[in-house]
Amino acid sequence: MRVLYVSGTDGVHDRRMIDAWADHGVDVSALVLDPAAPDVGLFATTAERFQPDVVHAGPVPTIAFVVAQAWSGPLIAMSWGFDLMADVEADDAMRDRASAVLARADVVIVDNDAVYERARSLGAADAAIVRFPWGIDHQRFRPEGGDLRAEFGIDGAATCIVSVRRHEALYDVETLVRAFEGVRSTLREGVLLLAGGGSRTHVLRAMVEDAGASDAVIFLGELEGEQLASLYRTADVYVSTSTVDGSSISLLEAMASGAVPVVTDIPGNRQWVPEGVGVRFPVGDHEQLGAVLLELEADPARRARMGEAAARLAQEHADWRDGARRLRGAADLAVARHARRAVS
Template sequence: MKILYFSRDYTPHDHRFLAALAETEHEVYFLRLERRGHAQEERPLPAGIRAVKWAGGTRPAMLADGPRLLASLRRVLKGIRPDVVHAGPIQTCALLAALAGARPLVSMSWGSDLMLDAEKNKRTLWATRRVFKKSSVLLCDNEAVRARAIALGMDAGRVVTFPWGVDLAHFSPEGGDGGLRQRAGWEDCFVILHTRTWEPVYGVDVMARGFALAASQRDDLRLLMPGNGSLAGRIKQILMGAGVIDWVRFAGQVRYEELPQVYRSADLYVSSSHSDGSSVSLMEALACGVPALVSYIPGNREWVTPDVGWQFRDGDAEALARGILHAAEGRDMLKKMGAAARAKAEQKANWETNFKTLLGAYEQGTQK
């Protein structure tokens, strides 16, 4: 089978999909819509994946680029003649694929495209419903996103729920933190980990304010923040203004191979995201046996139950601070919660098992 995998950029998530597809007997092509900001994934394309040269993929894609990209995509489809086109997010890649006449089309939601963007305005709602109409299958990564798609008009019989999952052998509680806490001088501290990209949708400013409030009451709190993003200046301003920036380590871009050590260095994983499907970083934390404190949004509610962590009101920095303090004061319960977190990941977030659902969705798409 020829598979054309069409995604907005090239991220660790895309690498994981492509690496798994490269291990199958299928002929896989990768089409990249745009190149935006700093590189999110430094690893090259997996061996055997064929990068497609076309009019996109070299700079940010703008609405005005639509006609040029659409014409180029039609030429790509004519040249490759894929048996299935896998495209997402919905209002960008999947829309272009739908308008270009890609058939069969397996559209994949990335969570926020349906939870936040679909009804942002009349254009995005039209785009969403157009994709639904033209899709043989719609992939959703949890029940909240699936329910949202159906509410927006997607035929429930064409929706496949596919939690992306993680590599449970790579992300595990075993192996230590590589001396990270020792090098930072944090052996006796309570370490909080935030791994989300520093963008507005992930509520990273809420996280910074919440940490600052909690740190004003406990001087043993520390914050580890890998990554980067457009809010970098704002985040550092919040932490500096609160006088706690010296208690924060900005780790920059962390290599995939080193990520498990970063998770294992933490006592608590925090995400203040305003929108999520099944968050991969949350699944990675659970797989490493790290309890979680997350915003109370539909995607998180499917994963963070009282046995593995806590939730706080979305956007409420004071509630987040209270959650951090509660976790820090109850460190004795974290080991048990960490074991439950790992068990939940083994049950629901096994990438090797879940990937078979994707292959099944491709087969379903070709039969429509």
């Protein structure tokens, strides 16, 4: 089996997917196209040279759309969550392209129930949709292990609030900073740890400085590997202020590490943060988020129960190995459905 993996990025999640194909006996080749202007000629040349049995492409309305124009063989279209949950809502042309791809694709990979329902509403056939929860590495992300409190001089009794979302408008980290500013004087030695970076980092730094909160907010920059795992174990509370998500990998990593998830009440989060596991709040509502932080700080027993429940849910339902095993079956399904459709 030969699979050509086509994406608009070359990030950690792409590499995980490529490795998963290879680990399950597939001869895989990868191609990165510019999502703003995908080069159909480059794709055609690469496909001609590699001669894949299946092409696996996403996001749906950009990369997969271009691939679908130039590839007549078995096609797996993979949603990255934001493409079907946000992009198609903001742009009618994106919606039309997504619908065309979902009707053409032999298999459609989605990462959670909300994206599944959106794919169906846009024209994907039930028989074509494969749920593929991205999952995480539970050997790395677990409650047991070291944290970063000593490294940053954080008192053991301090409430540590952590965010690792990119500093871009989509993730709205400003709402978390506003919430923290509003309750900082009430939190007992509360500390906000902001990992990641992006075009809005300077805005966040200015907000913190203007509020006189620089002593309680630490900007960590980009973290990976064991540093990231240690950060999650440092967290009492993990916050995601994202305006849109599918299955957020950082959310699952934090949950598996025992942090209490406090996340926006959006479709992609509801599957992973039910009542008793964490708390959801309205998008952009810094006052409600601040109230949640105070409630959790005041009730450590409840916080401990939620952290344990979050770790159990992630352990049971978000194992990367379980999802990776489904890839070969998805390729076989794409080949079989393509053959059936060709003769129908």
